[in-house]
Amino acid sequence: xxxxxxxxxxxxxxxxxxxxxxxxxxxxxxxxxxxxxxxxxxxxxxxxxxxxxxxxxxxxxxxxxxxxxxxxxxxxxxxxxxxxxxxxxxxxxxxxxxxxxxxxxxxxxxxxxxxxxxxxxxxxxxxxxxxxxxxxxxxxxxxxxxxxxxxxxxxxxxxxxxxxxxxxxxxxxxxxxxxxxxxxxxxxxxxxxxxxxxxxxxxxxxxxxxxx
Numbered sequence: 001x002x003x004x005x006x007x008x009x010x011x012x013x014x015x016x017x018x019x020x021x022x023x024x025x026x027x028x029x030x031x032x033x034x035x036x037x038x039x040x041x042x043x044x045x046x047x048x049x050x051x052x053x054x055x056x057x058x059x060x061x062x063x064x065x066x067x068x069x070x071x072x073x074x075x076x077x078x079x080x081x082x083x084x085x086x087x088x089x090x091x092x093x094x095x096x097x098x099x100x101x102x103x104x105x106x107x108x109x110x111x112x113x114x115x116x117x118x119x120x121x122x123x124x125x126x127x128x129x130x131x132x133x134x135x136x137x138x139x140x141x142x143x144x145x146x147x148x149x150x151x152x153x154x155x156x157x158x159x160x161x162x163x164x165x166x167x168x169x170x171x172x173x174x175x176x177x178x179x180x181x182x183x184x185x186x187x188x189x190x191x192x193x194x195x196x197x198x199x200x201x202x203x204x205x206x207x208x209x210x211x212x
Contacts, residue, residue: 010063013202014073017056022080024048025101042144046137046184049101051195053077054132057107058125058199067115070128074107099147102139106132121200129196133188137181 056077057070081100089095110128117123 010059014056014060014076017052017059018073018076018080021049021052021056021077021103022084024052025081025084025098042137042141042180043184043187045101046140046180047133047187047191049103049140050106050133050136050188050192053103053106053136054110054129054192054196055199055202057110057132058129058196059203061110061114061124062121062200062203065119067111067119070107070110070114071104074103077103096147099144102136102143105139106136109135125196125200126193129193130189132196133190133192134185136188137184141181 053074057073060073061067061070063069078100081098085095085098085100088097109131110124113128113131114120114124117127
């Protein structure tokens with residue numbers, strides 16, 4: 001019974017984090033968000049998504065102890081978000097209205113770190129977490145560059161939940177800083193490591209709680 005309860009607790013946490021990442025993407029990853037705030041939002045979005053990936057992937061990977069489960073977790077996040085996009089499509093929006101972040105390659109780097117260091121937990125947190133924070137903005141910028149003109153879609157399909165003062169505006173590229181990928185990677189590399197450590201600690205706490 002305790003084994004079943006412990007596994008249920010773990011899987012429930014995995015589902016909760018994956019669902020939260022999907023909601024975060026829906027709220028912050030559509031065209032209006034990028035169009036209104038452009039590179040400022042890209043940095044915030046990169047940090048939030050890389051940390052969300054790190055905490056769930058680390059938790060899941062250390063729970064199973066099998067390299068590859070971080071990528072599996074990122075795949076779950078991706079599938080959830082693609083399914084959620086169907087809700088926007090049902091409302092009459094184009095299916096690519098919400099931009100799905102590229103989580104999987106960054107998760108693969110974490111898995112490779114865990115595998116290459118022979119399942120070293122601390123290496124997974126330090127090196128894997130850093131690689132996730134560094135790589136996600138780069139992969140996601142390539143992803144955005146492949147999406148069709150966001151300005152056109154933003155003006156044609158405004159997000160219905162936006163207040164009037166956040167109507168689409170022309171992006172001020174370079175107004176705040178010149179390299180959003182570099183800033184996002186730098187901030188992500190610093191913040192993702194402690195969040196990955198939190199994922200590892202949550203694993204320990206869950207076992208202790210279930211064993212009590």
